[in-house]
Amino acid sequence: MGELEIRKINDTQVIYGDVYPVIASKINEASKEGAICIVYDKNLRDIALSVADALKPTSRRLFLRAIDKDANDSFELPDFVRYIIAVGCGYSACAGHVISSKLKVPWSIFLTAPTTDSILQGKSPNHVFIDKNVLINCPNECIAAGYGVLCSQGLHAFENLFARWILADNAGDEIYSTFDDTNVNPMEIALALLEISAGKDRDDSADIMAKILYAKKKAEGKKPRLLGEYKYIAASTLFCLYSQILSSPAIDTLLPREVCADETALKDIGADIANPSKRFDFFDVNGYFRISYIFSEYRMDLLDKIGGAHSHSLDRAWRRIYDDAGFWLKSELTQKDVVDAMRLAGLKSDNLLGFAYAVGMLR
Secondary structure, three states: OOOEEEEEEOOEEEEEEOOHHHHHHHHHHHOOOOEEEEEEEOOOHHHHHHHHHHOHHHOOOEEEEEEOOOOOOOOOOOOOEEEEEEEEOHHHHHHHHHHHHHHOOOEEEEEOOOOOOOOOOOOOOOEEEEEHHHHHOOOHHHHHHHHHHHHOHHHHHHHHHHHHHOOOOOOOOOOOOOOOOOOOOHHHHHHHHHHHHHHOOOOOHHHHHHHHHHHHHHHOOOOOOOHHHHHHHHHHHHHHHHHHHHHOOOOOOOOOOOHHHHHHHHHHOOOOOOOOOOOOOOOOHHHHHHHHHHHHHHHHHHHHHHHOOOOOHHHHHHHOOOOOOOOOHHHHOOHHHHHHHHHHHHHHOOOHHHHHHHOOOOO
16 A cells, blocks of 8 residues: 555545555445445546446445536436445535435545635535545646635635725635645645635635636637636736725726626626625615725725735746646637626625725726
């Protein structure tokens, strides 16, 4: 057996290294009998078969079930399935969680790439298995997506600060990471993302922008990039916007956007961006003037904070993860795509982006 390490995140065991030899014993510890179903991303059949081979020592019935995030899958499985192992990334984790809840059985995930900070968000699998060889050989865009999410945490921290100082909202999560952003190591990225996902309870403005960019590409009949890739682009754009807003005082003389038109635009691209945590109506007259006053009081403090939240050197490090050094960006996104997504995200944001939308800065 090769090198193996285990850490606990909330109620989940994260097992990483050479994991194949221990999968069977770990599943037997959690579940003694009944059929096991391996739910896998349709592009990961070979890895799913390897997980099935590792489970043979359990002597239990094994089933494989492919899932496709582009299909309308209800995740139905027979009642005799007593354990779920999801193979993949964010969508597979979602499928494993949903099926586990439906059948009221435990589940685990075999993580194949460090792409997202949603694996443990609202979920409690028994195990997260991370095989070092699988992670090392995952596509570069998957590594870039995860790295992009981690390097966007400065924006999340800044928006938490804005919520506390300006909106008097102390309900924001704290999802900071000790990740070394100079080290583009897939295993370290995966572990940092898991730590973040376990404490994440809301989407920031970059998350919302990324979902809009993703939905727009799908609505155009094109294959979208990974959400983490879009998120890094969104976060970099928002850092520029926020810095400009904070850099100088301004008197509000702009007309606000047409909310109904932007709601329609979101529906037209099929973007499911409902934000149940949205609490502040920036268009409310009393709230607007109060928030504007507090914002002017803290503007310079916020400007100082945002200056240390993002480094432009990260942009170069992120692009160089790709074989083409990020050349794909020239054909993938236009300035209009990003600006439109930022405007629509402002409609759903409960933060400085939402305030900018309300005062007409995003027209």
